[in-house]
Every structure is written in C-alpha cells, then in structure tokens.
Amino acid sequence: MSTFGTMDAANSGLVLYRKWLDAVSDNIANINDVRSTSDSAFQARYVVAQAADYGNAGGARVGGIALGDAKGRVVNQPDNPLADAQGNVRLPDIDLSDQMTQLIIAQRGYQANLAVVERAHDAYSAALKLGQ
Amino acid sequence: MPEPVGDATMSALHYALNGLALRQRTIADNTSNIETPGFLAGKVNFEDALRTSVADGTDPFGSSPTTARSLEPTRTNGNNVNLDEETVAGSETNLTYDLAVQAMTAKFQLLRIAVGGNA
Numbered sequence: 001m002s003t004f005g006t007m008d009a010a011n012s013g014l015v016l017y018r019k020w021l022d023a024v025s026d027n028i029a030n031i032n033d034v035r036s037t038s039d040s041a042f043q044a045r046y047v048v049a050q051a052a053d054y055g056n057a058g059g060a061r062v063g064g065i066a067l068g069d070a071k072g073r074v075v076n077q078p079d080n081p082l083a084d085a086q087g088n089v090r091l092p093d094i095d096l097s098d099q100m101t102q103l104i105i106a107q108r109g110y111q112a113n114l115a116v117v118e119r120a121h122d123a124y125s126a127a128l129k130l131g132q
Numbered sequence: 133m134p135e136p137v138g139d140a141t142m143s144a145l146h147y148a149l150n151g152l153a154l155r156q157r158t159i160a161d162n163t164s165n166i167e168t169p170g171f172l173a174g175k176v177n178f179e180d181a182l183r184t185s186v187a188d189g190t191d192p193f194g195s196s197p198t199t200a201r202s203l204e205p206t207r208t209n210g211n212n213v214n215l216d217e218e219t220v221a222g223s224e225t226n227l228t229y230d231l232a233v234q235a236m237t238a239k240f241q242l243l244r245i246a247v248g249g250n251a
Contacts, residue, residue, distance in 0.1 A: 006157040013164025049168040057154075057161035057199070060168055109166060112215055116160045119222050123156055126233045127149070131240045 005057070006120035012052055012059030013113035019062055020047040020106035027068075028099050035090045036082045041072025042092040046102070069093045137243065140189070144182060145236045147192040151178025152229045154197050159222045162213045170210040173202040173218070 002008055023045045033042040050063025071093070078087030155176040165171040178197035185192040206212040 006160045009157055009160035009164055051165050051168050051171050057158045057174060059161055060164040105167060112163050116163050119226050120156060123226050123229050126230050130233055131237055
C-alpha cells in the first residue's frame with residue numbers, strides 16, 4: 001500500500017474508463033467502414049473491467065477486450081468500388097444506440113472516479129495539516 | 133503513570149484514522165470496479181473493535197480493521213457496488229476523518245501548552 005493508496009485506486013478507475021471511452025470513440029469512428037466481402041468486417045471493441053487485486057483494494061484494470069462480430073452485415077451496394085461480383089460489401093454490425101449507452105457508462109464511471117480523487121485529496125490535505 | 137503523548141485518546145484516534153483511511157481506499161476500489169463483472173463491494177469495519185478496546189481499556193492496535201464483501205443482491209453481471217451508497221459513505225468518511233484530525237490537533241495543542249510553548 002503506497003502512501004496515497006486511495007489516489008492509486010481512484011486513478012486506476014480513471015485510466016480504465018478513459019480506455020473505455022477510447023474504445024467507444026474508435027467504434028463510433030469506424031461505424032461506416034466498408035470492407036470487401038472477402039475480408040472480415042471491422043470488429044467493435046468492448047472493454048472488460050477486472051479488479052486489479054481483488055480483496056486488497058487495488059483498484060481496477062482492463063481485464064481484456066471483447067470483440068464484436070467479424071461477419072458484420074452484407075449490404076448490396078453495386079456502385080461501391082469495393083463491391084464483389086454480386087455487388088455486395090461488408091459493413092460492421094455496430095449499433096449506434098448501444099455505443100451511446102457504452103459512452104454514457106464510461107463517462108459516468110470517469111466522473112465518479114474523479115469525484116473520489118477530489119475527496120482523497122481533501123482527506124490527505126487534512127492529514128498533512130495534522131498538529132498545526 | 134500514563135504516557136503523556138501516546139495515551140489512550142491518541143491511540144484511539146490513531147486507530148480511527150487508520151480505519152477511516154482504509155475505508156476511503158476501499159470506497160475508491162469499489163468505485164473503480166463499478167463495472168467489473170463478479171465484483172462484490174468491500175465494506176470496512178473498525179468501529180466494533182475500537183469500541184470494545186476502549187470499553188475494556190486494552191490497546192486497539194491488538195486487532196486490525198476488517199474488510200468484508202457485501203452480500204447485497206448483485207446486478208446481472210454479478211456486481212453489487214451502489215454508486216449512491218459509495219458516494220454518501222465517501223463524504224461521511226471524509227468528514228469523520230477531518231473530525232479525528234481536529235481532535236488529534238486539539239490534543240497536540242494541549243500538549244504544547246503543557247510543555248510551556250505557545251499554543
């Protein structure tokens with residue numbers, strides 16, 4: 001346990017949710033990626049949270065990344081330069097409303113951890129003034 | 133004759149500060165794991181041990197604060213951290229921590245008067 005352990009635990013939460021936000025923004029940025037049907041579609045990334053040291057208040061970390069469907073959805077776009085002989089292309093199977101939900105989860109998680117950082121700061125400031 | 137600096141009051145306050153610091157850290161841990169599948173919220177208890185040792189006149193540092201896992205119902209991902217609960221507990225812990233620091237500071241001021249310095 002470091003000197004400012006509460007800060008470390010809250011900071012690990014900030015890092016986790018920042019990465020979560022990064023993953024969501026990347027998913028949304030690639031929501032209209034077009035691929036040829038011979039390639040796999042863009043796969044959305046979902047952050048899976050994990051306790052860093054479960055039982056010892058060690059904070060959280062990214063435990064892994066769950067990937068979206070590689071098959072995506074095949075759409076008929078004959079005019080698309082990437083279309084195959086049948087005029088089909090592959091688009092990612094990403095639902096924007098699902099991504100917005102993920103975005104809000106990540107944003108609120110970040111805010112909650114930031115509030116803990118501020119509170120930890122107040123407590124440690126009080127401790128440093130002890131005896132004055 | 134009791135020790136002037138490390139008396140029972142100081143010892144109890146010191147123990148309370150340790151317990152409150154651990155609780156604050158556990159709240160930070162719970163908050164950072166609010167979306168972790170299978171995570172059960174940690175709950176720190178030091179008051180019971182402190183109350184017993186103050187009543188019995190024993191050294192509170194004979195025992196350590198304990199962290200139990202919450203047995204509240206979980207969400208579908210097996211997690212049972214409640215953000216509202218953690219936020220309220222965080223504010224309360226902070227205020228209690230401030231209170232213990234103030235009590236300790238008051239105690240130091242008394243000592244300062246006793247040793248002839250200016251309070």
